[in-house]
Amino acid sequence: MTFYSFAKSVVYGVLKPIYRFEVIGREHFPKEGGVLLCSNHIHNFDPPVVGINAPRPVHFMAKEELFSVPILGKLVPHLNAFPVKRGMSDREALRKGLSILKDGHVLGLFPEGTRSQTGELKKGLAGAGFFALRTDAAIVPCAIIGPYKAFKKLKVVYGKPIDMENLRERKASAEETTEIIMGEIRKLIDEHR
Known part of the structure; x- marks a missing residue:
C-alpha cells in the first residue's frame, strides 16, 4: 500500500462521519488516461475532499508556502502535491502539470485560484484553459x-467530461476555455444545490 492510499483511507475515515459525503457522477470519471479535474473552491478541506472521493489518485498544485510548514511540508509531496508560486506565471509548476496529464494521471485544479469567501463561484484563471488546450x-x-x-x-459531484475537440481545433484562448469549464461547474452547482 502506498503512503497516498494509506493517507486517503485515514482521511476518509475521519471526514466521512463528519461530512456525510454524497458522491454523484463517479461513473463519469475516465478509468484511464490523463484527466484534468476542475472544481470550485469553498473551503480549505476541498483538496482532501476531492482527492478522497475521486476514483483515481489526484495530483494537486499546492501553494508553495505549504511546503515550508513544519511536518505538513514533509507530508505534502507524498500526497501527490507539488508547489506553485502564486501571483506569477510559475513555469516549473506548469511543466509539472503538463507532465502529469501527458503521463496519463489525474491533475486536480481549483481554477478560481483561491477560496471563495462567499461560496459563490468566482471567475476562473487561465491556467485551467492552458492545461485543457495543451x-x-x-x-x-x-x-x-x-x-x-x-x-x-456535503455533495461532491463529478460531471461528464467536457468536449474539447472544437476548442482545440480552432485554437481557442485559455481564457475562453476556462470560462467554458467554469460554466460546466456552475451547471453542476445549480443542478445539485
Whole structure:
C-alpha cells in the first residue's frame, strides 16, 4: 500500500462521519488516461475532499508556502502535491502539470485560484484553459456543494467530461476555455444545490 492510499483511507475515515459525503457522477470519471479535474473552491478541506472521493489518485498544485510548514511540508509531496508560486506565471509548476496529464494521471485544479469567501463561484484563471488546450486529457468538472457543517451532507459531484475537440481545433484562448469549464461547474452547482 502506498503512503497516498494509506493517507486517503485515514482521511476518509475521519471526514466521512463528519461530512456525510454524497458522491454523484463517479461513473463519469475516465478509468484511464490523463484527466484534468476542475472544481470550485469553498473551503480549505476541498483538496482532501476531492482527492478522497475521486476514483483515481489526484495530483494537486499546492501553494508553495505549504511546503515550508513544519511536518505538513514533509507530508505534502507524498500526497501527490507539488508547489506553485502564486501571483506569477510559475513555469516549473506548469511543466509539472503538463507532465502529469501527458503521463496519463489525474491533475486536480481549483481554477478560481483561491477560496471563495462567499461560496459563490468566482471567475476562473487561465491556467485551467492552458492545461485543457495543451494536452488531450479529459476535462472533468467537479462541484463541491456545502456547507461544511458537522453532520450535514456535503455533495461532491463529478460531471461528464467536457468536449474539447472544437476548442482545440480552432485554437481557442485559455481564457475562453476556462470560462467554458467554469460554466460546466456552475451547471453542476445549480443542478445539485
